[in-house]
């Protein structure tokens with residue numbers, strides 16, 4: 642028997658519309674609360690392997706902790722980072738690399754940051770570069786603070802890591818906002834066929850560095866966009882962090898790969914959505 646659907650009354654229609662609107666408002670406020678209070682402090686430990694053609698055998702399975710963009714002072718206080726320090730200590734990496742933006746603007750938390758960073762130790766050392774937010778007259782204070790905590794800040798320079806009879810190189814280039822980037826100076830005298838890692842705050846400079854004998858660039862700066870709309874991508878990305886926004890990329894016609902971490906903190910807006918703070922653990926593998 643065919644059935645006929647009964648038209649709903651005006652009263653029923655109003656009731657259903659109200660329920661629907663309240664439902665939407667509920668979802669929106671729950672998402673807002675999640676993005677403001679939960680996701681920003683829910684660190685994801687992202688373990689990845691990166692294959693490098695020039696990696697000497699002694700450095701196979703060499704483990705690097707890479708983190709970036711704390712933005713202390715902007716909705717992020719040092720005491721909120723004790724979990725991060727614990728996580729890094731538990732991983733026990735061979736090397737620790739920090740790619741800038743320790744502060745947001747003010748130096749208010751610099752001494753607490755020194756205490757936190759001083760707890761981080763790795764057998765092959767702790768290295769850093771500064772980010773664009775470490776500028777604004779704070780360059781010296783951040784460099785001093787990181788050095789005091791046992792981090793070697795690489796201002797257009799490099800160091801050599803030796804294991805058995807093999808070497809790899811770790812270079813760091815200044816951020817254009819903070820100092821004068823000089824990549825040629827940072828890489829001076831590194832043999833062409835050596836395995837070279839580069840710390841550079843802003844990832845999109847990889848397009849320029851692809852011409853150079855660098856194997857892997859580690860960067861931050863983009864925060865992954867902080868808010869990623871499902872199926873669309875980041876809502877906003879900063880200049881020089883819009884192309885290589887997050888994850889691993891191969892630079893075309895080059896041996897250079899760039900890895901961009903989503904970072905730990907926030908700036909501009911105190912929210913993260915679908916873009917959790919990231920602590921990256923990289924294991925180097927031969928190609």
Ligand SMILES: [Fe+2]
Pocket residue numbers: 710712742772774862863864904908
């Ligand atoms: Fe940043």
